[in-house]
Amino acid sequence: MQFDAFSEGIEPGGLRNTKDIGILICYMMTYIDKPFPLDDIVAIIQTNGIANYFETNAAISELIKCNNLEYSDDEKSIEITREGRLISQQLSSELSLSVRQKAVSAILKLTKQRQIERENPVVITKCPGGGFDVNIRITDGIRDLMSLTLFVPDRTEANIVKRNFYERPERLYSIMLAAAVGEKNMVDLAIKELKNEQ
Numbered sequence: 001m002q003f004d005a006f007s008e009g010i011e012p013g014g015l016r017n018t019k020d021i022g023i024l025i026c027y028m029m030t031y032i033d034k035p036f037p038l039d040d041i042v043a044i045i046q047t048n049g050i051a052n053y054f055e056t057n058a059a060i061s062e063l064i065k066c067n068n069l070e071y072s073d074d075e076k077s078i079e080i081t082r083e084g085r086l087i088s089q090q091l092s093s094e095l096s097l098s099v100r101q102k103a104v105s106a107i108l109k110l111t112k113q114r115q116i117e118r119e120n121p122v123v124i125t126k127c128p129g130g131g132f133d134v135n136i137r138i139t140d141g142i143r144d145l146m147s148l149t150l151f152v153p154d155r156t157e158a159n160i161v162k163r164n165f166y167e168r169p170e171r172l173y174s175i176m177l178a179a180a181v182g183e184k185n186m187v188d189l190a191i192k193e194l195k196n197e198q
């Protein structure tokens with residue numbers, strides 16, 4: 001089989017053929033079964049070393065041109081068509097099981113991350129005298145469970161706070177709740193877990 005994709009950033013077992021990349025995208029979109037951000041599909045494939053960024057975009061363009069995918073109303077998301085579902089049903093077995101599993105695992109991880117970000121917004125605001133306020137909200141999807149604003153000196157540190165919070169929002173909530181109600185053992189346990197992760 002002739003490879004027509006660049007191999008930069010592709011892990012062993014990844015896809016180097018635009019036809020296979022197109023089949024995988026149809027498989028992923030059939031699995032998702034709803035409009036999904038185009039940038040997220042590309043990011044999943046690229047950041048997991050499944051295929052090259054440029055060839056992934058080329059495959060998506062070809063799938064749209066052939067009516068296997070279509071843009072949703074906002075034109076930032078794509079969805080699978082009936083023709084694309086047929087491709088997935090008939091051809092996805094040509095792809096290795098490990099590639100399919102890696103793609104589905106990445107979809108689930110990203111979907112969970114997006115849900116965490118929706119339910120627990122972080123807003124970074126530049127302060128007039130310099131520095132940044134980082135407002136962290138933890139919700140149960142209906143109401144705020146906790147709202148906390150931290151002042152940090154620069155944007156880099158604000159982004160670090162945001163990234164670390166999104167890795168485990170429940171940890172911050174547990175520590176703050178334990179400290180507020182005076183549960184020293186819970187605080188000690190949370191700090192011990194944090195040390196073990198480093």
